[in-house]
Amino acid sequence: MLDSALIFFQEELSNYIKIKTGGQKEDIVQFAEIQPPKEITMQNNAITALLINLEEERVFRSGAAQVNHLTNAVNPAVIPMLCMNLHLMFLANFASYTEGLRLLSLVIKFFRSYRLFDQQKFPALHAEIYQLSTELVNLTFMEQGELWRALELPISPSVLYKVRMLVFQDTDIDQVETGAELGSIEIATAQL
Numbered sequence: 040m041l042d043s044a045l046i047f048f049q050e051e052l053s054n055y056i057k058i059k060t061g062g063q064k065e066d067i068v069q070f071a072e073i074q075p076p077k078e079i080t081m082q083n084n085a086i087t088a089l090l091i092n093l094e095e096e097r098v099f100r101s102g103a104a105q106v107n108h109l110t111n112a113v114n115p116a117v118i119p120m121l122c123m124n125l126h127l128m129f130l131a132n133f134a135s136y137t138e139g140l141r142l143l144s145l146v147i148k149f150f151r152s153y154r155l156f157d158q159q160k161f162p163a164l165h166a167e168i169y170q171l172s173t174e175l176v177n178l179t180f181m182e183q184g185e186l187w188r189a190l191e192l193p194i195s196p197s198v199l200y201k202v203r204m205l206v207f208q209d210t211d212i213d214q215v216e217t218g219a220e221l222g223s224i225e226i227a228t229a230q231l
Contacts, residue, residue, distance in 0.1 A: 041093075044165070067086055078191075079191070085133075089128045094124050096123065096203065121206070126202075129143065131195060132195055136196075139195075147198055156172070157169070171205075173202050174200065175199070
């Protein structure tokens with residue numbers, strides 16, 4: 040589901056930029072390429088999308104391993120849902136600094152215009168994703184410095200968004216087989 044969410048944003052944002060630039064910039068949003076052990080490369084003259092962090096949305100967190108429905112024996116136990124937020128960064132990697140800023144401005148306009156993404160307005164959204172919302176993340180200079188050092192990338196014009204929220208839930212619970220019941224156990228003692 041993570042891949043579906045990121046591909047959705049890549050395609051929608053690329054289409055938006057293509058429309059706003061009169062078709063001059065096609066497929067301008069690309070994903071970073073990660074080479075083991077830790078090298079991140081960005082495509083030149085493109086907006087690079089990079090998943091920075093995943094975090095659990097603790098407001099909706101359930102501590103139970105399973106949710107049991109005691110009122111109706113027909114309903115089986117289900118695993119509680121896990122809600123995740125994504126931190127998604129968009130970096131402008133252009134030879135022309137001003138061109139990078141112009142296209143990064145379009146990224147900001149896109150997310151300002153569309154703050155809520157749901158199935159009704161965006162049919163391309165994956166069927167398992169009910170809706171996504173975005174908010175701009177403001178980092179302090181210290182936090183920005185730590186992020187760039189951790190990524191081992193040169194500082195580039197960029198914008199960071201928090202995407203709320205992907206809901207993970209497996210509706211098919213695998214039943215654990217316990218094996219056959221044990222019969223009675225007889226203890227034999229030797230008589231001396």
